[in-house]
Amino acid sequence: MARGLFRKRQSDAKQSGTEQQSEKLKKNLKDNLQELRSFLDNPNDLVIREFTIGGEANVPIAIAYMDGLIDRQLFQDSILNNLLTMSVKKQVADDKNQLFEEIYQIFISVSSVEKTNGFEDLINAILSGKTIFFLDGQETVLLFETKGGEQRSIDKAVAETTVRGPRTAFVESLGTNLSLLRRHIQSPSLRLKTYQIGKRTKRSLVVAYIDGVVNPTLYKEVIRRIETIDIDDAPESGFIEQWIEDSFLSPFPQMDNTERSDSAVSALLQGKVVILLDGTPFVLIAPVTLGDILKSPEDYYERWLIGTLLRSLRYFAAFIALFLPALYIALTTMHPGLLPTDLVLSIAASREGVPFPPIVEAFLMVITMELLQEAGIRLPTPIGPTIGIVGGLVIGEAAVSAAIVSPIMVIVIGLTAIAAFANPTFSIGITFRIIRFGFMIAASAFGLLGIILVYIMINIHVTNLKSFGIPYSTPFSPSMVGDWKDLILRAPMSMLTRRPILLDPEDAKSANKGVKES
Incomplete structure (x- = not known):
């Protein structure tokens, strides 16, 4: 009643x-x-x-x-x-x-x-x-x-550290963020379309693009998806991302997010669409490919040799973050003959007295590492990094002393953690952490064959995945050789004179990335 x-x-x-x-x-x-x-x-x-x-x-x-x-x-x-x-x-x-x-x-x-x-x-x-x-x-x-009141002033990015480049980052004020775009792109072709999101909160959302550069089909698709949003509130751009992404079942991020203004400007000049939401410093960039996620704006601020080296290191770090624990499990349990004899004997000696098989040993250490990472993020800033470092050292040393894990496993997990932190995008780091468990389970069951099978499955998924109609694996597959000069290799700036072919922009000829359009 x-x-x-x-x-x-x-x-x-x-x-x-x-x-x-x-x-x-x-x-x-x-x-x-x-x-x-x-x-x-x-x-x-x-x-x-x-x-x-x-x-x-x-x-x-x-x-x-x-x-x-x-x-x-x-x-x-x-x-x-x-x-x-x-x-x-x-x-x-x-x-x-x-x-x-x-x-x-x-x-x-x-x-x-x-x-x-x-x-x-x-x-x-x-x-x-x-x-x-x-x-x-x-x-x-x-x-x-008369909109105003207390708000955070423009400062450097918190989640994306900058070694060289602009120190200005987006803030929670939409008006301030739009002014940052205007300062970087002093062009009448910059378009800012405003929409209201949230039936109860009526938050302002702005879709930014450069007219005459962006492919109209891409822009219309972004708008179509935004107009389908039907929620009471969108307090953060992550709500928008989850609503308009292509596949919610995929662990891979299908939109990039950044709080750096130079990243958003670079994306606009390439022919992408940027989505800004009032109340959050993180803006969305669409579309995105696997190659885009492993790029950093700083690749273009250094000379091409340095940029190429840093990007190559990032790809190598991604390989280590994904495969190293699984390779250790596969090689020590099923394929010791593939290792040099001295190394096999060294590993066997270090594992003497350890009561667990490699798969259990690896899972214990990987889960411990994940807990330390999460604790380091949630703890207050002054003590978070300290707890992560001290906790890792103390727990690792204690585990080895108690013969719960072997010293070689501590080295493997340490290298994996360092490699995971080399990724410039937080979202892809989480994706690698999820996929890593799949590789470890397959390695314990089928050895190297299991790793290869999971790798094939992931490649099939990535090849079929799309971001606003753009294949996620482009320009690897479908192959677009013209875009390879800015993929793993970062060609000299004088050669980067055309926008990415995969975006099919209206104006294919490009000013160098990161340079203001005039």
């Missing part, structure tokens, strides 16, 4: 809210303010100031805003002071339409002023940080753009 009553109240409230939002504003000032208070349940942070303007005319007006969402200095200097000091003739004050237009045209000095007579528009505006101006006798209100 109680549950049914609760549902009825919810339904009545929803229906009442819908009807109220569809209403037009009234001419009476008191009625409009009462309706605003009632709809928002008169919260403590709702500020409504009623006063009169026009000198002896004493025309009633009201200003309403949400405390903490507006720029107080802008409100004080450009709105409140102007209204308090304004003086109008009596005949103008008697004509409310003329007075309203004079306030709209002359007396308010904010950059953006809009009109509306809909209650729904008023609610959305005040909750997004705008200031509402009411004039008694008018059923239209003015919406002043």
